[in-house]
Amino acid sequence: MGEDELERKLNKKLTEKEEEREKDYDLLKTVEEVFDSFTVRSLYELARRLGIKRIGGVVSSGKEARIYRGINESGRELAIKIYLTFSAEFKKGIYKYVMGDERFENAKATTTKKLMSLWAKKEYSNLKRMYSARVSVPEPIGYKDNIVVMEFIGEEGVRAPLLKEVGESLDDPRSIYDEIAEGLRKMICRASLVHADLSEYNIMVFRGKPVFIDVSQSVLTTHPNSEEFLRKDISNIDRFFNRTYNIEVYGDTLLEELLRCLREEKRGRGQ
Numbered sequence: 001m002g003e004d005e006l007e008r009k010l011n012k013k014l015t016e017k018e019e020e021r022e023k024d025y026d027l028l029k030t031v032e033e034v035f036d037s038f039t040v041r042s043l044y045e046l047a048r049r050l051g052i053k054r055i056g057g058v059v060s061s062g063k064e065a066r067i068y069r070g071i072n073e074s075g076r077e078l079a080i081k082i083y084l085t086f087s088a089e090f091k092k093g094i095y096k097y098v099m100g101d102e103r104f105e106n107a108k109a110t111t112t113k114k115l116m117s118l119w120a121k122k123e124y125s126n127l128k129r130m131y132s133a134r135v136s137v138p139e140p141i142g143y144k145d146n147i148v149v150m151e152f153i154g155e156e157g158v159r160a161p162l163l164k165e166v167g168e169s170l171d172d173p174r175s176i177y178d179e180i181a182e183g184l185r186k187m188i189c190r191a192s193l194v195h196a197d198l199s200e201y202n203i204m205v206f207r208g209k210p211v212f213i214d215v216s217q218s219v220l221t222t223h224p225n226s227e228e229f230l231r232k233d234i235s236n237i238d239r240f241f242n243r244t245y246n247i248e249v250y251g252d253t254l255l256e257e258l259l260r261c262l263r264e265e266k267r268g269r270g271q
């Protein structure tokens with residue numbers, strides 16, 4: 001190898017290294033100032049595993065979780081949901097969604113951190129089950145500790161609006177309602193899950209279709225309160241559609257149909 005070539009190679013190496021550092025810096029900039037070291041560590045591990053190259057702006061900042069936009073190596077946009085705090089009241093509230101769900105009720109969550117991690121894992125598992133049953137939800141991509149990574153619903157950094165935000169300007173409320181009903185059929189009869197926090201605030205409208213989000217509290221149909229949760233979900237949707245649009249809703253017949261599915265499942269399990 002001639003000296004010129006060697007130099008070129010060395011230079012190239014340097015440049016690549018610099019680029020790497022630059023990328024790391026992007027990631028670092030956002031995360032290190034805001035998060036505790038536990039979350040930073042989990043985020044780095046997840047970023048390495050999933051090839052996340054950059055973490056951008058905050059998409060949403062709720063009471064318990066914050067959602068960031070991320071970008072992976074191939075330029076795909078991601079939504080990164082990070083659980084940050086659980087108040088005593090919230091902890092009390094989520095207890096019933098963990099107990100009674102046979103997948104999680106034996107888990108030991110003795111600290112807030114462990115409970116947040118359990119909650120994130122529950123969200124990821126629920127997304128997986130729903131996504132496999134072809135329910136319209138963001139594709140689950142990965143999770144670690146208190147962080148869930150999923151498909152970003154939106155385009156070029158702009159998230160899609162919630163059903164609540166579209167409100168009266170929704171193009172075709174009839175077909176959105178039908179698609180929500182169809183989504184619930186798949187969710188309950190195929191994925192054996194009840195959303196349990198369904199409303200116009202947890203449905204996004206993307207490319208004219210509803211997308212269900214926020215599924216951490218969703219429970220198996222065998223959960224002792226699954227019927228009660230399902231009734232509430234359907235009545236929330238009906239109330240919103242009745243109030244906002246001039247269409248006929250059919251939540252009552254839908255509920256009957258879905259309860260049959262749900263009860264069949266319970267009977268099958270000898271409950």
Ligand SMILES: Nc1ncnc2c1ncn2[C@@H]1O[C@H](COP(=O)(O)OP(=O)(O)O)[C@@H](O)[C@H]1O
Pocket residue numbers: 059060061062063064065067079138150151152153154159160162201202213214215
């Ligand atoms: N996959 C996603 N892609 C884009 N935006 C999302 C995604 N998931 C959630 N969001 C946005 O973040 C907000 C909060 O997410 P959500 O899962 O409902 O958490 P919270 O528990 O804070 O209600 C949503 O209202 C929505 O605006």
Ligand SMILES: [Mg+2]
Pocket residue numbers: 201202214
């Ligand atoms: Mg929500």
